[in-house]
Amino acid sequence: MDAIMLQEKLVERLLCPRVRTARQKEKQYVGFATLPNQVHRKSVKKGFDFTLMVAGESGMGKSTLVNSLFLTDLYKDRKLLNAEERINQTVEIIKHTVDIEEKGVKLKLTIVDTPGFGDAVNNNECWKPITDYIDQQFEQYFRDESGLNRKNIQDNRVHCCLYFIPPFGHGLRPVDVEFMKALHEKVNIIPLIAKADCLTPNEIKKLKDRVREEIDKFGIKVYQFPECDSDEDEEFKQLDKELKECTPFAVIGSNTVVEARGQRVRGRLYPWGIVEVENQSHCDFVKLRNMLIRSHMHDLKDVTCDVHYENYRAQCIQEMTSKLAQDNRMESPIPILPLSTPDVDTEKLIKMKDEELKRMQEMLNKMQQQMHDKDQ
Amino acid sequence: KLNAVGRANEEKRNLSLGGHVGFDSLPDQLVSKSVTQGFCFNILCVGETGIGKSTLMNTLFNTMFENEEASHYQNGVYLRPRTYDLQESNVHLKLTIVDTVGFGDQINKEDSYKPIVDYIDTQFENYLQEELKIKRSLFNYHDTRIHICLYFIAPTGHSLKSLDLVTMKKLDSKVSIIPIIAKADTVSKSELHKFKIKIMSELVSNGVQIYQFPTDDEAVSEINASMNAHLPFAVVGSVEEVKVGNKTVRARQYPWGVVQVENESHCDFVKLREMLIRVNMEDLREQTHARHYELYRRCKLEEMGFKDTDPDSQPFSLQETYEAKRKEFLGDLQRKEEEMRQMFVNKVKETEAELKEKERELHEKFEQLKRMHQEEKRKVEEKRRDLEEEMNAFNRKKMAVETLSLSQPLKKDKDKKK
Numbered sequence: 001m002d003a004i005m006l007q008e009k010l011v012e013r014l015l016c017p018r019v020r021t022a023r024q025k026e027k028q029y030v031g032f033a034t035l036p037n038q039v040h041r042k043s044v045k046k047g048f049d050f051t052l053m054v055a056g057e058s059g060m061g062k063s064t065l066v067n068s069l070f071l072t073d074l075y076k077d078r079k080l081l082n083a084e085e086r087i088n089q090t091v092e093i094i095k096h097t098v099d100i101e102e103k104g105v106k107l108k109l110t111i112v113d114t115p116g117f118g119d120a121v122n123n124n125e126c127w128k129p130i131t132d133y134i135d136q137q138f139e140q141y142f143r144d145e146s147g148l149n150r151k152n153i154q155d156n157r158v159h160c161c162l163y164f165i166p167p168f169g170h171g172l173r174p175v176d177v178e179f180m181k182a183l184h185e186k187v188n189i190i191p192l193i194a195k196a197d198c199l200t201p202n203e204i205k206k207l208k209d210r211v212r213e214e215i216d217k218f219g220i221k222v223y224q225f226p227e228c229d230s231d232e233d234e235e236f237k238q239l240d241k242e243l244k245e246c247t248p249f250a251v252i253g254s255n256t257v258v259e260a261r262g263q264r265v266r267g268r269l270y271p272w273g274i275v276e277v278e279n280q281s282h283c284d285f286v287k288l289r290n291m292l293i294r295s296h297m298h299d300l301k302d303v304t305c306d307v308h309y310e311n312y313r314a315q316c317i318q319e320m321t322s323k324l325a326q327d328n329r330m331e332s333p334i335p336i337l338p339l340s341t342p343d344v345d346t347e348k349l350i351k352m353k354d355e356e357l358k359r360m361q362e363m364l365n366k367m368q369q370q371m372h373d374k375d376q
Numbered sequence: 377k378l379n380a381v382g383r384a385n386e387e388k389r390n391l392s393l394g395g396h397v398g399f400d401s402l403p404d405q406l407v408s409k410s411v412t413q414g415f416c417f418n419i420l421c422v423g424e425t426g427i428g429k430s431t432l433m434n435t436l437f438n439t440m441f442e443n444e445e446a447s448h449y450q451n452g453v454y455l456r457p458r459t460y461d462l463q464e465s466n467v468h469l470k471l472t473i474v475d476t477v478g479f480g481d482q483i484n485k486e487d488s489y490k491p492i493v494d495y496i497d498t499q500f501e502n503y504l505q506e507e508l509k510i511k512r513s514l515f516n517y518h519d520t521r522i523h524i525c526l527y528f529i530a531p532t533g534h535s536l537k538s539l540d541l542v543t544m545k546k547l548d549s550k551v552s553i554i555p556i557i558a559k560a561d562t563v564s565k566s567e568l569h570k571f572k573i574k575i576m577s578e579l580v581s582n583g584v585q586i587y588q589f590p591t592d593d594e595a596v597s598e599i600n601a602s603m604n605a606h607l608p609f610a611v612v613g614s615v616e617e618v619k620v621g622n623k624t625v626r627a628r629q630y631p632w633g634v635v636q637v638e639n640e641s642h643c644d645f646v647k648l649r650e651m652l653i654r655v656n657m658e659d660l661r662e663q664t665h666a667r668h669y670e671l672y673r674r675c676k677l678e679e680m681g682f683k684d685t686d687p688d689s690q691p692f693s694l695q696e697t698y699e700a701k702r703k704e705f706l707g708d709l710q711r712k713e714e715e716m717r718q719m720f721v722n723k724v725k726e727t728e729a730e731l732k733e734k735e736r737e738l739h740e741k742f743e744q745l746k747r748m749h750q751e752e753k754r755k756v757e758e759k760r761r762d763l764e765e766e767m768n769a770f771n772r773k774k775m776a777v778e779t780l781s782l783s784q785p786l787k788k789d790k791d792k793k794k
Contacts, residue, residue: 057532058532058537059530059534060532080535082535083536083538083540083541083578083582084538084541084578084581084582086537086538087538087541087542089538119537119538121484121485121486121488121542122483122484122485122486123483123484123485124483124484126483166530167562168424168426168427168428168530168531168558169424169425169426169427170425170446170447170448171448172448173425173448173481174448174449174481174483175483178483195531197562197630198531198559198561200629201630201631269564269565270561270565270632270633271565271641271642272561272632272633272635272636272642273630273632273633274633275630275632276632279631279632281631282631363752367756367759371760371763375767
């Protein structure tokens with residue numbers, strides 16, 4: 001169910017001229033039904049952009065998966081650190097930007113890499129550089145959006161974060177939970193089970209159930225697929241349901257092409273068999289690709305703009321106004337009398353003096369009384 | 377022919393025997409004694425949660441040891457030893473498997489190696505205490521010292537993790553380490569080759585000592601030497617049985633194929649079992665006792681102040697050293713007691729002084745207040761006297777005025793009448 005193909009079919013139907021027959025009393029064709037086509041044309045001309053972040057420990061297959069998804073080789077000649085160098089490693093943020101084109105549609109794809117995440121011995125707050133980076137992009141966009149010249153705003157906001165969960169454990173680990181909780185309100189998180197070729201189908205199911213349970217338990221808000229419209233056909237709805245029940249996707253990636261069943265496919269060659277990356281019974285790679293690129297790429301961008309960015313913007317503005325109000329109170333001119341709140345010591349002194357005065361007054365009264373009595 | 381001249385020289389002489397004496401049965405006697413005694417073997421498995429330690433143990437010993445899945449949310453690392461009695465033909469084995477629960481799960485793993493090192497040292501310490509006893513029963517002693525540490529490396533395909541390096545460096549002087557690549561069915565052959573080379577080079581460049589299978593015994597030197605080249609072993613564990621051809625083997629069934637645990641072209645499980653159990657188990661026990669334990673013992677005794685020779689190069693007697701140590705210790709205790717008593721006395725004096733000071737202050741204040749009160753009273757008295765005087769003066773004036781007024785009107789009348 002290619003969304004673009006669907007759209008094209010719809011446009012075709014709308015564009016054919018209606019035949020005016022005597023029987024059918026139809027309205028005269030106005031023509032705004034061509035709007036989708038116009039949108040399509042303009043967007044192709046403008047081109048698209050998408051920023052994808054990949055996060056997870058070293059050796060989870062992130063780079064391999066990105067290469068498999070976009071069928072390119074983004075990571076030529078990269079240098080991996082030794083275990084010794086990683087003992088105290090800090091997390092870096094590395095961006096790779098490529099321009100790719102398919103059937104006339106241009107995509108500026110940015111992959112944000114996070115090498116060093118979870119690799120050091122002490123990983124306290126290792127996600128901080130990542131949250132700072134995301135906030136920086138939001139801030140940059142906020143400033144650009146509020147500026148005077150808004151013609152060429154560059155959207156560097158992160159639209160989606162693929163988080164790689166190791167398949168070797170029994171579920172989520174503390175570092176996974178903390179990372180996702182720190183980021184779930186700033187970016188769309190899609191958790192993936194990495195290197196799924198070390199799990200049998202039963203083990204995959206168990207692990208997926210466990211991970212989904214723990215995500216609910218810890219209150220992590222991962223990216224939810226939007227509900228499909230009620231007027232879509234049953235087949236589409238069924239596929240959509242299957243997709244949702246399949247999360248988190250168990251993926252396998254490969255940089256090599258092997259010969260399997262007479263075809264050349266991306267896969268991994270083992271002595272006991274060949275794992276095909278695009279075989280749906282081997283892993284969920286195809287589901288991930290379809291979801292991420294073919295159907296929901298734009299929705300990811302929308303959620304980033306409408307939800308995460310708006311949250312950030314509202315929070316930012318609130319902070320700014322409350323700070324301004326505080327500053328205003330300090331520097332106001334004379335009409336507003338400064339409420340000098342007396343500090344604790346002077347208050348005490350005043351109280352003491354008050355009491356003394358009271359006591360003296362009482363004594364005086366007593367003495368007067370005494371004298372009065374004496375006189376009488 | 378025996379050369380029966382009894383020369384008292386230091387050289388060893390090789391004599392040739394005239395007949396069959398029979399001491400060639402000595403190894404058999406030793407073996408039969410060991411078999412009746414039973415053997416004991418202790419394995420420590422170090423690796424992150426879920427990496428396959430329990431499954432591998434089950435696969436190695438072809439038994440289902442009871443095991444619950446560990447959680448990822450332990451606050452720290454703790455060791456869980458479990459002892460089992462196994463028997464194969466007529467050989468009894470007391471097997472202890474020590475698991476590291478929670479290893480690798482915390483966010484801050486700087487202290488992860490400590491519980492492991494402490495456990496190993498405690499086992500050594502227990503043995504040392506037994507050895508130093510006056511009445512000891514070493515032949516009966518359940519030896520819990522760790523004979524082998526299997527370190528499970530995660531199959532990332534790149535290199536060791538930083539935690540692996542730090543931990544192995546702390547353990548290599550205390551225990552024999554065999555590194556193994558766990559869940560190796562996720563690494564393809566070519567990746568595996570590069571991975572193994574990378575791991576070994578990292579271990580070497582960081583000076584981590586791992587267990588080398590011994591090549592000094594000709595019977596096994598060849599196989600051991602070739603196995604040394606295959607380290608670290610890439611293993612796959614499974615207790616499930618799958619039908620392959622017309623046999624049922626232990627394997628893992630995937631949609632794309634079946635990984636057979638005992639197939640040498642699939643993984644190195646067979647090599648590990650050969651090396652660990654069938655060939656070198658006894659050597660591992662020896663290494664632990666002769667090398668690691670001796671090192672621990674020497675360090676510990678030196679710490680306690682024992683030396684092999686005293687300043688005059690005469691061998692120390694253990695007893696004398698004990699006496700000296702004991703005296704020192706008692707002297708220390710006495711000194712500490714004195715100190716505490718002194719401290720207590722000082723504290724009491726201090727508090728007394730403070731209390732006295734407070735008392736004095738209160739007294740002063742009382743005096744001050746009394747004085748103030750007197751002063752006030754005096755003032756009031758003065759005022760009263762002034763007031764009285766005024767009143768008196770006023771009364772006198774009043775009387776004067778009254779008498780004046782009394783006399784005045786008569787005069788007027790008198791004037792009027794004239």
